[in-house]
Amino acid sequence: MDTTEFRLINWDLAAGTAAKLVAAGPSLTGTEIAAVVADLRAKADESVEHVHRITGLEAAADLRDSQVLIVDRPGWAKANTQSFEAMLGPAMEHLAATRGEKISEAAQVLSSTATGVEMGAILAFMSSKVLGQYDPFAGLLRADLPSGGRLMLVAPNIVAIERELKVDTDDFRLWVTLHEQTHRVQFAAAPWLREHLQSKIAELLASLLAEPEALGERLRAAASEVIRGKKDLEAADAGRPSSGDTGLLAGLRTGEQKAILSHITAVMSLLEGHANVVMDAVDSSIVPSVRTIRQRFGARGKDRGMVEKWLRKLLGLDAKMRQYADGQRFVSRAVKLMGMEGFNRVWEGPENLPTEHELHHPAAWVARMGGSPAGDQTPAGN
Template sequence: MESYQRHPAPPPAAELVNWDLAAGTAATLVSAGPKMSGREIREAVAELRFLADEAVTHVHRITGLEAARDLRDSEVLIVDRASWAKSNSRSFAVLMNPAIENLARTHAEELKNANTAISGTVTGAQLGAVLAFLSSKVLGQYDPFSAKTPGGPAGGRLLLVAPNIIALERELNVVPADFRLWVCLHEQTHRVQFAAAPWLREHMIEQIGLLTNGLMDKAQTVSERLAQAAKSLASPAGREALGSRNDDGGGTPKRPLDVMSLLQDPEDKERMSHLTAVMSLLEGHANVVMDAVDASVVPSVKTIRQRFNARGRSHGWLDRFFRQILGMDAKMRQYKDGSKFVRAVVDSAGMQGFNRVWEGPENLPTEAEIHNPSLWTTRMGL
């Protein structure tokens, strides 16, 4: 597998998270993946790199985005699970350290009295365990925030996690080359999105920073908010939410109870809503591109889609539990909601009309518009 150049993570103002420990813990806990010979690994890496390049041509044809013509400011790496986890620990540091530094300025006395080194060790170990779990699930990821890491590429980094792609293509019993190209189409679309909207990276960093700062600034009132949340859950409405069941009698909650929303103030909820809408847009758009290819591009695409979608409904209870806790189920809903939005806009305004979304942050859809695309097309004058 390939690797990226390693640099020490930027030192946080307070040792609230031990990023090095997070990366090391993930690397220790994660399994290597399917057994392969050295030759098989080299051949898989070469083919994934070739198909990743080929996918860009199809993304350009489907989306009409001229940014797909030249993606030299970002890079593509074929990595193992441990390298994916280490890369993400560094990106988390980029996103979190500004909030940590702000917390150090605004709550210096509290941090001075607290044993932040121990707290950072515990948090780092916990984050490492989460990264280890995720590193065996993620097929690929475009990481725009790696551009902010020391020595990172100017335009970000696309990581294709070879062990996971190979493990899943074997599980689904699909044609390897077809499945690999299908995955690359989705991931390269993300790369093209950020190339088409060079302002998007800074916009997301700013929004994530505002949300994180807001939550950290209210850390002193967490116990009070938890008490309020408990009171809400004890109310008739709260009991109804907990006891609601699907009409199919499956015994599962009608909707997940979002306890975090009870701990956020209106500004936090507004920022979270905005980020949810952006992520739904990005994931849905990539899914639409992924599904726009036919058998002339991916001969077995129909079989791949059927088996991939069926697999999504067959996770074991423990895997489903972790997916809900880590927000992976929410990510799947983002695929679905965002895909509906993109298809509806393209159907009514064409791909050129939809591509206005990349012109500036003011053109990004709201969460309400994601669920009612006509609101966005009307606002855009399409």
């Protein structure tokens, strides 16, 4: 079977569905939109110097292999369908080679249409929540794109939140771009990281897609969570059990699958935690009203928390993937024990990445890196 024709998700349909379903953003004139786009681009450029100073990563001095895009909600959704398709490419090729003959063309069409619509519903929901995103896999899409990734800032969402919080516009936009630019710098400092993550994700997906029917079932369950709303998430927020485990990864069975997921979890927690540590290093000399922004943004944290909880539910990681909190505690403790320069060894190669166990026991990682004595096993957060 021709692998280029083998599709279990109609990504064009997903992007089109998301564009139709996406909620309207704040009302802006053409002149206002142009001003917001120009200002966000300027803030993104300005934030790099601060990330460089806080992290000490020299990669921040040259980010030419990646790009900054200011997008609207449909643009963010379409960009993510492109990246998902690129990431799924190796897994699709494997599935076509091993099981393609057993999956009829009619079944493919039905499956790809259904999952395309469901993925579109998920992306439509998410497109109104995300402020920014660094996509390290954009360079896989086309040869004419930069070899690195792309940083996307979702302009209507940033404007909506700054209006809701009634915060200083200049300060809030710089505060947001600092976090996202940190991710961009991380991948510039570790050019091997994109390929490493892609290979691990492809390995996990190839295993999951060995039963393509299950993918459709999981997507349908995930999409239904969007349609049903926030009932289960509100229950989880109140400490009550949810109605069930319907995540895309709920069907993980083998030890190998769980080991790969454990590694991906640790890496993603590291990236998010490091970005949050950089955010915490931002003071009033950089963002004058940072205390007000943190207070008001934290007070409205139910929305952001719901998105994060929904993502964990979508992926089946409610109890496992506490990216921000776990990663931030790890990075903070490791930097305290080693200093920022010592901690930056984490970007030198995949062998220096923390395991999921080390994520919760940073002193063990520090000892492995030749830092403090291995006897200091204080868990992260203590």
